[in-house]
Structures are given as C-alpha cells and as structure tokens.
Amino acid sequence: MDFIDKKKINKYVVILLLFLSFGFAQWQPSRGMLAYMSYTYPELGQPAWIFNDIVAILLGGIIPLIVYEVVTAFAARFVAAKNGGASDEMKYALRFFFIAANLIIGAVKFVYYVSPLVTVWGNIIIDFVITTAFFCLYLWYCARRYVPNTRWGAMLLSVGGTYLIVEAILTVFGLVTGVLL
Amino acid sequence: MKKFVAILSVFVLAAFVLCGCGGSFTGGGASEKKTLVSSEDITKNIEEFLGVSAGEPDGNVGNRKSTSESERKAAERLYEKYANGSEYSALGVTVLSETEFELKISGQDYASQNVEIVWENPNGKGKQVIIGASYDGSYGPYDESSLKQKATGAFESATGVATLMSVIDYVAANEAELSAKIDFDISFVFFGCGAYNSYGASVYVNKYLSANDRLDTLVMFDIDRLGGENMYMYSDETKTEHENFLRNVADSCGLAFGTLPANMPIIEGVYIEDVHYAHFGMFGDQAPFFQKDIPAIKFFSGYYGGFNLSDLEMSGTVNIGGTEQDTYTNLKAERPKYAEQGSDTATLIIESMLSSGFADTMTAARASKSDYTFWTKPLWAYLTVIFAIIALCVLLIVIVKHFEKKYPFVPQVKRMKIAVFGMDYETKNDEDIFIDIKKTGNPFDGY
Numbered sequence: 001m002d003f004i005d006k007k008k009i010n011k012y013v014v015i016l017l018l019f020l021s022f023g024f025a026q027w028q029p030s031r032g033m034l035a036y037m038s039y040t041y042p043e044l045g046q047p048a049w050i051f052n053d054i055v056a057i058l059l060g061g062i063i064p065l066i067v068y069e070v071v072t073a074f075a076a077r078f079v080a081a082k083n084g085g086a087s088d089e090m091k092y093a094l095r096f097f098f099i100a101a102n103l104i105i106g107a108v109k110f111v112y113y114v115s116p117l118v119t120v121w122g123n124i125i126i127d128f129v130i131t132t133a134f135f136c137l138y139l140w141y142c143a144r145r146y147v148p149n150t151r152w153g154a155m156l157l158s159v160g161g162t163y164l165i166v167e168a169i170l171t172v173f174g175l176v177t178g179v180l181l
Numbered sequence: 182m183k184k185f186v187a188i189l190s191v192f193v194l195a196a197f198v199l200c201g202c203g204g205s206f207t208g209g210g211a212s213e214k215k216t217l218v219s220s221e222d223i224t225k226n227i228e229e230f231l232g233v234s235a236g237e238p239d240g241n242v243g244n245r246k247s248t249s250e251s252e253r254k255a256a257e258r259l260y261e262k263y264a265n266g267s268e269y270s271a272l273g274v275t276v277l278s279e280t281e282f283e284l285k286i287s288g289q290d291y292a293s294q295n296v297e298i299v300w301e302n303p304n305g306k307g308k309q310v311i312i313g314a315s316y317d318g319s320y321g322p323y324d325e326s327s328l329k330q331k332a333t334g335a336f337e338s339a340t341g342v343a344t345l346m347s348v349i350d351y352v353a354a355n356e357a358e359l360s361a362k363i364d365f366d367i368s369f370v371f372f373g374c375g376a377y378n379s380y381g382a383s384v385y386v387n388k389y390l391s392a393n394d395r396l397d398t399l400v401m402f403d404i405d406r407l408g409g410e411n412m413y414m415y416s417d418e419t420k421t422e423h424e425n426f427l428r429n430v431a432d433s434c435g436l437a438f439g440t441l442p443a444n445m446p447i448i449e450g451v452y453i454e455d456v457h458y459a460h461f462g463m464f465g466d467q468a469p470f471f472q473k474d475i476p477a478i479k480f481f482s483g484y485y486g487g488f489n490l491s492d493l494e495m496s497g498t499v500n501i502g503g504t505e506q507d508t509y510t511n512l513k514a515e516r517p518k519y520a521e522q523g524s525d526t527a528t529l530i531i532e533s534m535l536s537s538g539f540a541d542t543m544t545a546a547r548a549s550k551s552d553y554t555f556w557t558k559p560l561w562a563y564l565t566v567i568f569a570i571i572a573l574c575v576l577l578i579v580i581v582k583h584f585e586k587k588y589p590f591v592p593q594v595k596r597m598k599i600a601v602f603g604m605d606y607e608t609k610n611d612e613d614i615f616i617d618i619k620k621t622g623n624p625f626d627g628y
Contacts, residue, residue: 028447029447033448034490039464039491042503045500046492051490053490113443116445116447120556120558120559121562124559124565124566132569149588150588150589156577161577167566168567171563171570175564
C-alpha cells in the first residue's frame with residue numbers, strides 16, 4: 001500500500017477515479033432514472049447519446065461524489081480538532097477504500113439481471129454492507145499506519161462514529177422519502 | 182494488485198458483452214405460421230376506428246385525448262358499431278352511462294368512459310376472460326393548449342383497438358364453434374383514460390367488477406401498442422403458468438413473442454402496488470388486474486436490450502407514440518408491421534382460449550401466484566440497516582473501551598518555568614518547558 005502512504009497518485013486523479021467508481025456503484029439506479037426520463041418526455045426523441053449506459057455511469061457518480069467530499073471535508077476537520085494526527089493522509093487513503101467498495105458494489109448489482117426482485121433490498125443492503133466492510137478495513141489501516149495505539153480508541157470513536165452517524169442520516173432520509181411519504 | 186485489476190476488467194467487460202443479450206422468442210415450434218385473424222382484418226378495423234377515407238387519410242376521429250370530447254366521440258363510435266351492428270347480435274353492449282367515471286386532475290373534474298362488450302356463452306359456467314385495450318390517444322402533456330389536430334394516436338393506441346375489434350369480429354362470426362369448445366364468457370373492454378395511469382382499467386376492475394366477478398375472471402389479456410420492432414409478452418416478475426401456456430401455444434402456432442431482456446432498466450418508484458420498482462413491461466392496463474390477483478398478460482411491441490435505455494418502438498428511430506407524429510400515414514410508413522403483429526396477437530389470444538387446458542391452467546395460475554412483496558417493499562430493508570447501525574454503535578463503544586483500557590492514553594503534562602541559570606535549568610527534563618524572559622537592549626543587562 002505504498003502508493004497510498006507515499007501519495008504516489010495525484011489527488012485529483014484519485015478524485016476522478018472515485019467519481020467513476022461512484023458512477024459504477026450507482027449505475028443500475030441511474031439507468032432507471034434515465035429510462036424514466038425518456039418515457040416521461042417523449043418529445044425529446046429518445047436520443048441514444050443521452051439515454052445510454054455511459055451517461056448513466058457519469059450521472060450516477062455526481063451526487064454521491066459531492067456528498068462524499070462535503071461530508072469528509074467536515075469530518076476531517078472534526079477529527080483533526082479532536083485527535084490531531086495525520087488527517088490529510090487519512091482523508092487521502094479513505095478515497096481508495098471507497099473506490100474498492102464501489103467497484104465491488106457495482107459488480108454485485110449485476111445480480112439484478114438475474115432477478116430484478118432483489119433490486120429494492122439490494123440497493124439498500126448491498127451498499128451499506130459492502131461500504132461498511134471496507135470502512136472497517138480503512139479503520140484498521142489507519143490504526144496500523146497513522147495513529148499510535150494510545151489514540152486508537154479516540155480515532156475509532158471520532159472516525160467510526162462519524163461514519164455511522166452519516167449512514168444513519170442517509171438511511172432515515174431514504175426511509176422517510178421512500179416509504180413513509 | 183495488477184492481477185486484481187485484470188480479473189475485474191474481464192468481469193466488467195463480460196458484463197458489458199452480456200448486457201446486450203435480449204430475451205428469447207417463441208415461434209420455433211411450427212414450420213408454418215397459424216393465422217385466425219388476417220392482417221387485412223386489422224387494417225380494415227383500424228381504418229374504420231380512425232375514420233380513414235380518401236379525403237381524410239389520417240382519419241376523422243381526432244386525437245382522442247383522455248377525457249376530451251374526441252375521446253367521447255370515439256367511445257360513441259365503438260358503442261354504435263357493436264350495439265347496432267347486425268353481425269354482433271350475439272354480443273351484449275353495456276350502455277355508456279353505466280361505464281362512465283369521473284376523475285380529478287390538478288384540482289379540475291373530468292369525465293371519461295369505458296366501452297364494454299360481452300359475449301355470454303350459452304354453455305358458460307360462470308367464468309370469464311377479459312380482453313382489453315385503451316382507446317384514447319396518448320399524445321401530449323395534460324394541457325388542452327398543447328393539442329395539435331394532426332396526431333390521431335394511430336400507433337398508441339389505435340393498433341391495440343383494431344386488434345381487439347378483430348378478436349370481437351372472430352368471436353361474433355364463430356360463436357357456435359366457440360360455445361361448443363369453451364365454457365366461459367368473454368368480455369371485451371375498450372378502456373378510456375388509458376394514457377392517464379390506466380385510469381379506465383383501474384375503474385373497471387375496482388368499481389365495475391364485483392369481488393365475485395374478479396374471482397370468476399380466469400385471465401385478462403391487455404393489447405398495447407403494435408407495430409414496433411419485436412413483439413413481447415409480459416405477465417409477472419416471476420415465471421407464471423399462464424404465460425408459459427401462452428408461450429407454448431405461440432410456439433406451436435409459429436408466432437414470435439419475446440421475453441423482455443434481463444438488462445431492462447429498473448426504475449425506482451411504485452407503479453404496481455407494493456412493488457417499489459418498475460420497468461417498461463409493467464406499464465399498461467393489465468396492472469390494475471394484476472393488483473387484484475387476476476392473472477394478466479400484456480402484449481406489446483418495442484425494442485429493448487440495446488444501447489439506448491429508452492422505451493423504443495424501433496431501434497435507431499425516434500418514437501412516434503405520444504407525439505404529434507402519431508398519425509395513420511406515419512404508422513403505415515414507419516411501423517408497417519402493426520397489421521401482422523395485430524394478426525399474430527389476435528391469433529394467439531383466440532388459439533389459446535380454444536386450446537385444451539386453458540381454463541384449468543388459468544385457474545392454477547391464480548392459485549400459484551408468487552407473493553414476493555416482502556422483497557419488493559423497502560421498509561424491512563431500511564429497518565434492517567437501522568438495527569445494524571445501532572448494533573455497530575454498541576460494538577464500536579465496546580471496542581473503544583477495550584482499547585482505552587489496553588492502551589491507556591496518558592497525557593504528558595509539561596510545566597512552564599522561567600529560565601534561570603541554576604539548578605533547575607541545568608537539570609532540565611522532558612516535563613519542563615523553559616521560557617526565557619529578556620529585557621530589550623544589552624542582552625547582558627541584569628546579569
């Protein structure tokens with residue numbers, strides 16, 4: 001993992017890869033959104049250059065990337081203020097773990113082609129389980145690389161706690177908008 | 182790392198290749214295609230419905246926009262044809278006043294109507310088959326000012342109407358044969374407001390069919406737009422007995438009906454109750470019947486599974502349905518397969534009803550319907566995630582406490598002292614921080 005420790009890849013290249021990975025993870029919902037748009041607006045003429053899988057991947061990455069960067073910007077400041085330490089390095093490393101998680105999520109969602117019935121549960125459970133698993137790996141990675149063992153507890157509480165709070169907010173938002181309203 | 186990237190790339194590439202895989206098609210089981218209703222019948226009926234003449238090549242029925250006067254006139258035209266036509270004396274036509282319904286759109290009240298024709302089988306045992314098609318036009322957003330007179334909804338929905346009319350013609354002409362071979366009634370319903378969330382079909386199944394009528398309905402056939410690239414048949418998200426039955430019949434008659442491809446775009450949202458996703462196959466008049474546990478099959482045409490994610494009629498061309506281009510002239514020029522597909526659909530419906538085991542299969546299909554609503558409603562998924570987050574929070578606290586105990590953090594307290602030459606300064610240690618206070622001017626002043 002030298003390329004992470006030594007920041008061998010330019011930060012903006014990593015952000016670009018992260019954007020594409022988010023697009024891959026959200027590819028299936030994004031396809032559906034484009035399909036619905038083409039159905040609702042027949043006057044557009046169903047141009048293939050708009051309503052295709054490549055545009056679906058690119059569109060699917062926009063909002064998750066914005067949410068990710070905003071949340072991690074605030075979270076990094078909070079963690080640095082609380083614990084000090086290598087917050088920049090940790091922020092840089094986190095992107096790689098999310099890239100890996102998103103690639104796995106996007107690949108697993110091909111199961112929708114076998115059975116569309118799992119789509120609803122899949123979009124909720126797959127994202128959470130895989131992202132959480134990789135986030136746990138990230139915490140372990142940070143503990144080994146960036147944080148002395150006397151600060152493990154504080155780091156886990158601030159970083160892990162922030163992650164769980166964000167996931168809880170996103171889940172409750174989904175529950176309210178998708179089920180209750 | 183390189184191996185991982187290589188494996189993942191192969192996987193993704195394979196997925197892209199497989200993405201284009203379309204559904205399978207029936208029709209390979211016969212050397213010659215069976216035809217009970219000819220393409221000419223379909224053409225005759227669509228021209229009659231649209232009011233096509235030498236002077237009006239696109240017809241005089243108007244755009245038939247949902248709840249419009251034009252839609253009402255189309256309903257009256259259908260009613261008059263079947264109520265007063267001598268060749269339809271064996272059929273009963275429900276008066277329009279008994280099939281009317283009201284709806285509210287954007288706070289305003291509107292009215293529409295279905296047209297119901299019933300063939301009561303002299304040898305019937307109380308069961309029925311319902312065959313339906315929307316007769317309104319789907320052009321334009323719901324705004325009177327956007328109407329243009331040119332579009333007549335030829336592709337969407339006159340092709341379905343013409344096919345249903347042809348099935349009615351066949352039943353009327355072969356009543357004796359049918360009553361000898363089948364033991365159920367057949368209801369033919371032209372639904373109003375089909376373009377408005379299949380409102381007419383919803384009213385029909387919820388308001389005009391009693392609970393017993395719904396139980397006595399063996400199956401509902403919905404005939405949607407015809408003339409697109411391929412013909413499809415859709416019944417449910419899982420394999421069903423009634424669709425299997427029809428596919429076997431289609432195969433034996435040499436009729437090509439496809440299954441939807443595996444990579445249909447999945448739209449997040451509710452179209453069918455308790456199913457929190459949808460795709461193009463689900464949209465249609467069969468949905469309200471499906472929601473009432475009546476086995477239902479939709480026949481429709483289009484092009485799915487290619488690069489374009491849209492609800493395409495033909496590959497590589499712009500849709501005409503739902504636009505001002507949906508005229509009879511354009512239908513003949515750009516969707517010429519409508520008549521053949523109408524003929525195939527009508528033949529399949531009739532042949533299926535006449536096939537041995539039809540009623541038993543439809544009855545068994547109702548009993549064996551899969552209940553997958555647990556998986557298609559997101560509530561329990563969200564609750565599962567919330568419980569998991571709570572559990573992880575507890576686990577996190579336990580782990581944090583464990584590490585705080587195992588690797589206690591002892592903060593280093595540093596004392597600040599004034600730097601004075603002497604014992605303290607000479608024996609300084611890590612806990613001491615010395616601060617040197619100097620006067621301005623000569624640094625040796627005061628020393």
